[in-house]
Amino acid sequence: MSFAHNFQDAIHPARAEPAGVDDTLDILGRMGVRIAYAKDEEIYGQDETADLVYRVIQGAVRTSRVMSDGRRQIGDFYRTGDLFGFETGSHHRFAAEALQDCVILVLKRSTLKSAGGDLERLTWATTNRELDRAQEHLLLLGRKTASERVASFLLDLVRGSKEDTIDLPMGRQDMADYLGLTIETVSRMLSQLQASRIVCFTATRKFRTPNIAALAKLAA
Amino acid sequence: MSFAHNFQDAIHPARAEPAGVDDTLDILGRMGVRIAYAKDEEIYGQDETADLVYRVIQGAVRTSRVMSDGRRQIGDFYRTGDLFGFETGSHHRFAAEALQDCVILVLKRSTLKSAGGDLERLTWATTNRELDRAQEHLLLLGRKTASERVASFLLDLVRGSKEDTIDLPMGRQDMADYLGLTIETVSRMLSQLQASRIVCFTATRKFRTPNIAALAKLAA
DNA sequence: CGCTTTATTGAGGGCGGTCAAAGAGCGTGG
DNA sequence: CCACGCTCTTTGACCGCCCTCAATAAAGCG
Numbered sequence: 001m002s003f004a005h006n007f008q009d010a011i012h013p014a015r016a017e018p019a020g021v022d023d024t025l026d027i028l029g030r031m032g033v034r035i036a037y038a039k040d041e042e043i044y045g046q047d048e049t050a051d052l053v054y055r056v057i058q059g060a061v062r063t064s065r066v067m068s069d070g071r072r073q074i075g076d077f078y079r080t081g082d083l084f085g086f087e088t089g090s091h092h093r094f095a096a097e098a099l100q101d102c103v104i105l106v107l108k109r110s111t112l113k114s115a116g117g118d119l120e121r122l123t124w125a126t127t128n129r130e131l132d133r134a135q136e137h138l139l140l141l142g143r144k145t146a147s148e149r150v151a152s153f154l155l156d157l158v159r160g161s162k163e164d165t166i167d168l169p170m171g172r173q174d175m176a177d178y179l180g181l182t183i184e185t186v187s188r189m190l191s192q193l194q195a196s197r198i199v200c201f202t203a204t205r206k207f208r209t210p211n212i213a214a215l216a217k218l219a220a
Numbered sequence: 221m222s223f224a225h226n227f228q229d230a231i232h233p234a235r236a237e238p239a240g241v242d243d244t245l246d247i248l249g250r251m252g253v254r255i256a257y258a259k260d261e262e263i264y265g266q267d268e269t270a271d272l273v274y275r276v277i278q279g280a281v282r283t284s285r286v287m288s289d290g291r292r293q294i295g296d297f298y299r300t301g302d303l304f305g306f307e308t309g310s311h312h313r314f315a316a317e318a319l320q321d322c323v324i325l326v327l328k329r330s331t332l333k334s335a336g337g338d339l340e341r342l343t344w345a346t347t348n349r350e351l352d353r354a355q356e357h358l359l360l361l362g363r364k365t366a367s368e369r370v371a372s373f374l375l376d377l378v379r380g381s382k383e384d385t386i387d388l389p390m391g392r393q394d395m396a397d398y399l400g401l402t403i404e405t406v407s408r409m410l411s412q413l414q415a416s417r418i419v420c421f422t423a424t425r426k427f428r429t430p431n432i433a434a435l436a437k438l439a440a
Numbered sequence: 441c442g443c444t445t446t447a448t449t450g451a452g453g454g455c456g457g458t459c460a461a462a463g464a465g466c467g468t469g470g
Numbered sequence: 471c472c473a474c475g476c477t478c479t480t481t482g483a484c485c486g487c488c489c490t491c492a493a494t495a496a497a498g499c500g
Contacts, residue, residue, distance in 0.1 A: 088348055089344070089345060094355060127347055127348075130351060131306075131347070134358065135295060171446070172446075180361065182490080187447060203497090220289075401456075401457090404456090404481085405457075411480070
């Protein structure tokens with residue numbers, strides 16, 4: 001499954017940190033270890049003990065859980081700068097995998113907690129954000145229709161980006177497993193949105209949203 | 221909607237605390253204020269600021285979120301002894317309502333955080349448990365079938381109880397809104413489980429599980 | 441360019457939703 | 471205690487959304 005040769009600190013510590021990011025995060029950079037993962041490589045496994053936390057330096061990550069018969073649910077996606085692995089106190093309910101080749105900063109959880117002050121506040125804020133997102137996800141999975149789910153998903157991406165053209169870091173199967181749908185339904189909904197001139201795909205994984213208001217309305 | 225006359229500390233502080241509960245929780249009892257809520261009364265509202273936390277002293281509570289067209293998703297249920305209201309750092313994504321007439325201990329969040337030591341650990345543990353449950357819920361809503369959802373739900377109740385006969389604190393509509401189903405589907409699945417001799421309802425809201433192994437298998 | 445993987449589109453079926461009616465539970469008042 | 475009325479639950483018939491299966495098309499990659 002994974003034949004990537006991990007390496008520690010092979011990436012130069014100088015990062016292109018966007019301006020405005022809290023200085024607190026810079027402290028993290030000096031505390032942890034950078035590890036590179038190949039696409040689809042596992043960062044941590046389902047039911048693994050959770051004494052580490054992670055930050056995406058480059059690339060993107062998904063958390064997922066698979067049932068014994070292969071059905072899969074994706075918990076969330078993480079982009080550059082995001083912290084993840086906070087989901088539990090002892091054992092991970094979801095596994096984490098690299099969505100693309102990426103570089104991850106790995107830290108001991110205990111280090112973060114004992115650091116006090118800003119870092120503790122950061123840990124707290126991150127966990128709260130996780131809960132918020134999970135609850136929004138619950139509503140989506142429990143009560144939204146297929147088109148509403150896809151619209152909500154795209155809207156989330158639009159709101160989390162400053163670019164005009166947005167590129168999806170994941171394939172259709174990952175979208176489907178996040179949204180609780182099949183790949184075919186996702187594809188159909190996307191085609192439908194495009195036919196309605198609400199989104200416009202310039203490539204399989206690149207799109208623009210000429211009509212965000214309409215998209216927001218569809219997302220319900 | 222609610223014509224219950226709330227009253228503070230009208231309930232005598234002596235509680236029938238089951239043995240084995242952490243002493244930490246007793247401290248809470250001296251810090252907060254007890255408030256009684258009538259069935260279906262709102263404890264806090266969707267989008268309300270979240271500077272308080274709560275503990276169920278008596279009765280049961282649900283958290284829920286409704287969409288503009290009335291579709292509702294229930295986040296979780298809370299029984300005697302459970303802490304709730306930890307879902308967010310600033311504003312509640314879900315409202316909380318009394319499932320039955322109940323008594324709730326209300327505390328300032330800041331009090332809890334500044335107390336340090338055990339209480340801080342308790343806050344942390346509770347939040348982690350919330351995340352764990354939310355993630356389990358995500359899998360249920362995203363990937364399980366109707367019968368698996370109902371089986372999972374009943375199994376959860378069985379595992380959380382020491383009694384042989386379990387009674388449901390909620391009606392079918394609440395179950396449905398928790399499971400992302402309709403009331404009719406829930407009812408049909410229950411009838412089906414009973415026909416299979418996997419559960420046995422002695423009343424609408426009382427059941428036993430003669431065959432937990434089979435129930436666990438169905439829950440997947 | 442050929443091969444593999446991924447995405448789209450179509451046809452048909454099934455699970456769960458919708459609509460409707462009957463039945464059970466339960467408090468109220470005669 | 472029973473009759474009545476309300477709410478909640480169950481059951482049935484039918485429908486529609488999404489899934490399944492299958493084929494084609496497009497995209498990635500050597």
